């Protein structure tokens with residue numbers, strides 16, 4: 001089960017709204033390599049894992065990814081506060097706005113809604129852990145891409161934190177996979 | 183410590199625990215990591231108690247006083263912004 005803790009894993013304090021950035025960063029919530037998919041992937045794969053070390057790793061990383069989904073949602077919320085219709089149109093957020101207003105809706109930057117088709121749970125430890133290693137790298141690349149396109153220091157500070165976590169998760173999943181052959 | 187300083191300390195300690203916890207998941211026999219985790223947990227316990235007594239609950243069941251302050255803001259995403 002879960003208990004909510006009323007804080008973010010890392011603080012999100014964005015001064016300037018930015019429709020364009022919001023329309024891109026939504027990918028890190030609901031895109032194919034986003035945080036919602038990460039949490040869903042790990043928390044479902046763990047049921048059939050053969051070793052306590054691997055179940056623990058998937059449980060704790062999956063749990064952390066839920067916190068990251070909350071952080072990305074916070075970024076979107078803060079970037080879309082008090083936007084004018086002109087800013088929404090100029091920032092290319094108009095297509096999103098028509099369906100969702102300033103609500104936080106998990107979708108890719110392309111507008112494709114979040115889909116569990118982007119994740120896998122095969123009931124096979126080697127297959128699942130290899131997927132997890134790739135998923136962490138793909139999430140890291142998405143954050144790298146965001147950092148190339150964003151010049152907002154408040155946003156980039158948080159994105160760098162999230163990017164760094166993917167590297168740590170990759171490391172832990174590698175160790176979890178090696179424990180299969182111990 | 184004021185509210186922001188105390189929350190920064192909670193963020194730091196709780197992050198240290200998360201890191202140690204993930205490491206321990208794949209290194210459960212590491213005594214150094216276990217000691218580190220417990221030290222941080224004790225420091226975090228103290229910081230959390232101080233914060234929740236002064237500024238409101240971080241967990242619903244830590245609500246103190248004669249009012250259900252769990253629903254009082256700010257919620258974690260309601261900071262930053264020009265109006266703050």
Ligand SMILES: [Fe+2]
Nearest residue numbers: 136165166169
């Ligand atoms: Fe991750």
